[in-house]
Structures are given as structure tokens and as C-alpha cells.
């Protein structure tokens with residue numbers, strides 16, 4: 001029986017991927033085998049020694065202490081692309097709300113008295129509506145920073161709106177490049193994108209290299225009245241720099257999913273409470289994907305969509321499987337195999353993959369290893385952890 005500790009509201013469709021004959025799911029376990037969460041900021045002290053894996057039902061993993069997870073041999077999973085459409089649709093809403101004063105118009109109408117005669121109301125609306133006029137987004141230029149799962153969808157959507165689209169992504173993967181519409185013009189650096197766009201939408205992760213990336217200096221280079229949209233992460237944008245650019249009028253509007261007190265009550269700011277991924281569809285997609293990845297790991301040791309471990313999938317044959325995480329250094333694997341041979345254990349199948357500082361091995365053996373052998377394996381220099389994975393009881 002595996003125990004899955006959840007944080008945040010996880011879609012029931014995802015939780016249902018864990019058959020209750022083999023998994024307990026709850027929010028308060030003493031010895032969880034795995035953690036499934038959304039935006040909860042996970043403290044190192046919350047990752048108990050029993051935890052074997054962590055899955056983020058979402059894209060960003062900045063709420064998980066990645067480095068210490070890697071050192072402890074804990075794979076961290078995310079769900080690439082599973083909420084991209086939800087974010088894309090909200091970016092479309094953000095661009096439209098920034099171009100037409102829908103918010104001001106709705107507020108104005110709702111503040112009218114319900115005792116006003118209908119004919120008077122009609123006259124007043126016609127007289128006042130010029131205050132809420134805007135402009136169209138067709139023909140304008142959108143700059144997309146970060147052209148991964150979300151950025152590529154946003155780019156495609158903007159082309160459908162009849163916009164020009166320019167993009168910047170210094171780390172674009174080959175897979176992401178294939179997804180990108182050919183009409184998107186590639187910018188060599190962020191400054192040229194910021195200098196050319198009417199709308200700028202951010203879709204990059206928060207990393208040491210991207211924290212505070214959009215600051216007063218960068219914003220000084222935008223065209224008068226540019227709209228900046230941040231549906232990525234708060235830390236990427238320097239709020240003081242944004243307020244300064246709004247005050248100076250270079251930035252026309254700021255639309256963000258990450259409100260800050262200094263942005264409240266401003267007509268040139270549209271604030272949303274981190275709802276980019278808050279659709280039934282996205283929550284379900286993320287939860288199902290995260291749960292399936294956790295199950296594949298707990299049941300078989302297989303790894304798909306990890307942000308710190310290599311991708312590895314070994315078809316299950318028969319017998320017992322051991323999963324070993326070790327430092328990615330010469331000699332560790334041969335030491336492990338020698339120990340198995342010395343204990344007369346026959347290796348039926350095996351796969352070894354590495355990523356940065358760690359390596360991960362799936363080794364199928366014909367006989368279950370005894371406690372002594374597991375201890376010997378754990379003591380091999382460079383071995384981080386050893387798991388014996390029996391064939392799963394639930395299909």
C-alpha cells in the first residue's frame with residue numbers, strides 16, 4: 001500500500017487514478033511515499049524520509065526545493081503542457097481587457113441606480129460610452145518571451161487574431177521549435193522584442209537567471225503605451241520597475257496573475273488571483289498526468305516528465321526490480337553489478353540513464369534480494385538510494 005500526501009485541491013479525476021486497494025490518498029500522513037501538490041510552497045522539513053517522489057500538478061516547480069530533492073534521490077515531476085490551453089485563453093482575455101475598457105464599463109453600469117427610469121439609463125449610457133472606448137488588437141505586434149508549451153499556443157492564438165508575432169527564447173528545445181508557427185519572427189535578444197512590441201506576454205520559468213529579468217532598465221526600452229502581461233511568475237517582474245514605467249507612461253497597462261499590494265487600485269493595472277490554470281479541464285489534465293507519473297514511478301520505477309531525473313522506462317518482465325539512484329561518477333554501476341554477481345543474482349534486464357549529477361538504474365533480477373544485499377548496495381560509495389519494487393498488486 002502506497003500513501004500519497006496531497007496539498008492544495010487536486011482534481012478528483014486525478015485522485016481516482018490511484019486504486020484504493022493499493023493506495024491511500026490524504027492530506028495528513030506520518031509516512032507518505034509520495035507528495036502530490038499544486039502551488040503549496042513545500043518546505044524541506046515537509047519532505048519526510050519516507051518520501052520517494054514528488055509530483056507537481058502544473059508546470060512551474062519553483063515551490064519545490066529541487067536541489068535537495070536531487071541530492072536525496074527524490075524525482076520531482078511536473079505536467080508539461082497540461083494547463084497550457086487554460087493560460088493561453090486567459091492571456092487572450094488579458095489582451096482584450098487591456099485594449100477595451102470592459103472592466104471600467106462594467107463597473108460604471110453596475111454603479112447606476114436601479115431606480116433610474118430605463119429611458120434615462122439608455123440616454124446616459126450612450127452619452128458616457130466614449131469613456132470606455134478602446135482599440136483593436138488586430139494588426140498590433142505581440143512579443144512572446146518564452147516559446148514553450150504556453151508561449152507557442154499564445155503565439156498561434158495571436159496570429160489567429162491577426163496580430164504580428166515576434167518571439168524570444170534563448171533555450172528553445174527542438175520539440176518546442178517544431179510546435180511553433182513559422183510566422184513567428186525570432187528575436188535575437190529581449191531588448192529588440194521589448195522595443196518592437198505593442199503587447200508583451202511572459203511565458204518563461206522563474207530561475208536564478210530570470211528573477212527580476214523584467215526591470216526598470218528593460219522597461220525603459222518599450223514603446224509608449226505598451227501592454228505587459230505576466231502569466232508566468234511574480235518573481236520574473238520587478239514590481240517597482242513596472243510602477244515606475246506606468247507612472248512615466250511608457251507602459252500603458254500591466255496585466256498580471258500575481259497581484260502585489262503596490263499595484264492595487266490602479267486603472268492601468270488588471271490583477272487576477274493566479275487563475276491562469278484554474279479551469280476544470282486544466283486541473284483535471286494536470287492531476288491525471290501527475291498521478292499517472294507517480295504511479296508509474298511507485299509501481300515500476302519508471303520516470304516520465306521529471307525535472308531533475310532522467311526519463312527512463314523499462315518494460316516489466318518478471319521477478320523483482322531494484323531501482324538505484326547514484327552519483328553520476330565512474331565505477332559506481334560496475335560496483336553494483338559486481339555485488340549482485342557475488343550474491344549469485346542474475347540480472348534479467350537493466351537500463352541506466354543519467355542527468356547532470358545523478359544516474360538512475362532499473363535492474364530486473366530473477367531472485368528477490370535479501371535485506372543484507374540491499375544494505376550492501378546502499379553502502380556502495382556513490383549510491384544515493386535503493387528501492388526494491390515488487391510487482392504491483394493493482395493493475
Ligand SMILES: NC(=O)c1ccc[n+]([C@@H]2O[C@H](COP(=O)([O-])OP(=O)(O)OC[C@H]3O[C@@H](n4cnc5c(N)ncnc54)[C@H](O)[C@@H]3O)[C@@H](O)[C@H]2O)c1
Pocket residue numbers: 058059060061080081083084087145146147148149150151168169170171172173176203204205206209210231232233257274275276277278
Ligand atoms: N499563471 C498560471 O497559472 C501558470 C500556469 C502554467 C504555467 N505558468 C508559468 O508559466 C511558465 C511557462 O510554462 P510552460 O508550460 O510554457 O513551460 P515550458 O517549459 O513549456 O516553456 C518555458 C519556455 O521558457 C523558455 N525560457 C527559459 N529561460 C528563458 C529566458 N531567459 N528568456 C526567454 N525564454 C526562456 C524555455 O526555453 C522554454 O521554452 C511556467 O514555468 C510557470 O511558471 C503559470
Ligand SMILES: O=C(O)CC[C@@H](O)C(=O)O
Pocket residue numbers: 038039057058059060061083274277278
Ligand atoms: O495549480 C495552479 O492553479 C497553478 C499552476 C501554475 O502556476 C503552473 O505553474 O502550472
